[in-house]
Structures are given as C-alpha cells and as structure tokens.
Amino acid sequence: MKSKYKKWHKYIKSTVKYFVKTFEPGRVLDVGARDGYAMQLLIKAGFDAVGLDINPESSFVAYDDFTDTKIQDKFDYIYCRHVLEHCADTAGFFASCHNVLKPGGILFLTVPLESKEKFEKRNAGKPKKEWNHKVYFESLEEIANLHTKYLGLVFRFDKLCMSEEVGILPLKNEVLLIASRL
Numbered sequence: 001m002k003s004k005y006k007k008w009h010k011y012i013k014s015t016v017k018y019f020v021k022t023f024e025p026g027r028v029l030d031v032g033a034r035d036g037y038a039m040q041l042l043i044k045a046g047f048d049a050v051g052l053d054i055n056p057e058s059s060f061v062a063y064d065d066f067t068d069t070k071i072q073d074k075f076d077y078i079y080c081r082h083v084l085e086h087c088a089d090t091a092g093f094f095a096s097c098h099n100v101l102k103p104g105g106i107l108f109l110t111v112p113l114e115s116k117e118k119f120e121k122r123n124a125g126k127p128k129k130e131w132n133h134k135v136y137f138e139s140l141e142e143i144a145n146l147h148t149k150y151l152g153l154v155f156r157f158d159k160l161c162m163s164e165e166v167g168i169l170p171l172k173n174e175v176l177l178i179a180s181r182l
Helices: 006-022 037-044 090-100 116-123 140-154
Strands: 027-031 048-053 075-081 101-112 155-162 174-181
Touching: 006 037, 006 075, 027 037, 037 048, 037 075, 075 090, 090 101, 090 140, 090 155, 140 155, 140 174
Parallel strands: 027 048, 027 075, 075 101
Antiparallel strands: 101 174, 155 174
8 A cells, every 4th residue: 555655755764764773772652643653663763662653543553642642652763754734742752751751751742833823724614623733833932942841841952953953854944852751
C-alpha cells in the first residue's frame, strides 16, 4: 500500500539524519509517527524505536492520544516532528513528554512557524474540531516562551534554533527545540 505521507519522507529523512548524528542509540518514542517512516529509519540506525499516532489508520504504530497517553514505558528520547501545532492541549503534550521520558531523557521537537493571518486563513469557516492546526507559533521567541511556560518546570533547555541552521531540510520556517528532562 502506498503511503499518503510519502511526499514528506525527504523532510523526515533529513530530520532523522540530524537526530542520529546528534544522539547515541537508545529507546525512542516517535510521537506522530504517521506511516512509521521515521521509526523505520531510527531502527535501521540502531535505535529501539516505537511509533505512536492519534490516527487509527496509521500503520506500524500504536494508536493513542499522546496528550492523554496511557503509556507506562519510559524512553530515552521523544522524536516529534510537526505534531505540537496539531495539539489543542499544549500543557497536556508537555506533561506527557515528562511522564514518558526517563530522567535525563531528551525531547527532540520540530514545529513550524506560522503567522496569525495564515493560521486564521487555514481555519476560516471550519468548526474548531475540524482545524488541522490547533495552535500556531510566530517566532523563535514564542517557542522560547513555551520553554518558560511549560518546559522550564520539568526540562532543561538545550537548544532552540531554526532547523536549517543545523542542516535539517525544513518543510517551511521550522524550529528545532531540544530539551532534557530533569
């Protein structure tokens, strides 16, 4: 079966390449795994990767709402590419990150930058439950404020930069956030 996500594979491959170059093999939870492509690349690179997606049609991955996850296992890493903007419960997302990461575990998160105007245009005329992006972030400073608001309580902030600054092929203006669980 052909994946409907294949058009995103070059971006996923670029992000995984940076992840693999940056971290030692360990246990990874791929949140928003879609068709399992990143998970497969991580496994091939020697990581013990598990995929999780909210879409029950996603293949090769477990079905779960990460903001209200029932996962009891602990992971060395969370790999999360372009998921946060789809989560209406940002606090729940970060609480779940804290709950599934081992102490010292790493959150590796990419999120797009999007203007308020583009966000409103994207969702114009749709009921809120049908919005693809539930939240938007306009700048690095706004992402840094997430660190203060959510991550600062339970994570040590390690890196915040535009993805292209570290060699990741960005889908659009995209931010890379790396944080360690205390």
